[in-house]
Amino acid sequence: MRVLVFRHVPHEHLGRIEPELARRGIGIDYADLYRTSVAAPEPSRYDGLIAMGGPMSVNDKLPWLDREAGWIAEAIKAGRPVLGVCLGAQLIAKALGASVYPNPVKEIGWFEISLTAEAAEDRLFAGAGPQETVFQWHGETFDLPREACWLASSTACPHQAFRFGHSTYALQFHLEVTPEMIADWCTQDAACGEQREIQAPIDKTRNAVRLAALAHQVFGRWCDSLEIRSPHH
Secondary structure (H helix, E strand, O other), X not given: OEEXXXXXXXXXXXXXXXXXXXXXXXXXXXXXXXXXXXXXXXXXXXXXXXXXXXXXXXXXXXXXXXXXXXXHHHHHHHOOOEEEEOHHHHHHHHHOOOOEEEEEEXXXXXXXXEEOHHHHOOOOOOOOOOEEEEEEXXXXXXXXXXXXXXXXXXXXXXXXXXXXXXXXXXXXXXXXXXXXXXXXXXXXXXXXXXXXXXXXXXXXXXXXXXXXXXHHHHHHHHHHHXXXXXXXX
């Protein structure tokens, strides 16, 4: 069993998703389409797709990003599990016909999200608290796609997570980050200007223990959806 992971910049990698895949013996191939020298993969050969974050917008005129959105749409239509984080969540929304646009404010750092009543019954989120403090780094948001199940919101950004069908999940927030990843992101050139817009330095460890537990639950259960589907694939 293998998943294809769309990475958009080197430092936005699987993070805490990777050990959940490894525990289940699920193989990983990265598709770095932003590198022009990289050969295009064949997504239909994989049991699932994961789309990570990145500093670009789904509305940027980037042919490789449009190609990725098309592959995500095909995987969803075929019923293969898909997981999107931040930019990846926005790509899922776009693939499902929803609009992606600037959020009124940027969310950078730790923010509280509220889980919906539907999330309490959701296979991935059941058992999580009605409010959770998660890590965010985004300036755009998306409309909720038609027939999607709304799972989470925040004060500044109503659409924080949704499920489409049984095994497609879009998360605007970053459950995958470790303190080391947050520290690394803060050193990246693309992040320096954005950090000047926040009021205080980012505490990379503020809610790291709880975030790790939530990541183990959510990503572990999503990985289980690969195993459930695999015998019929």
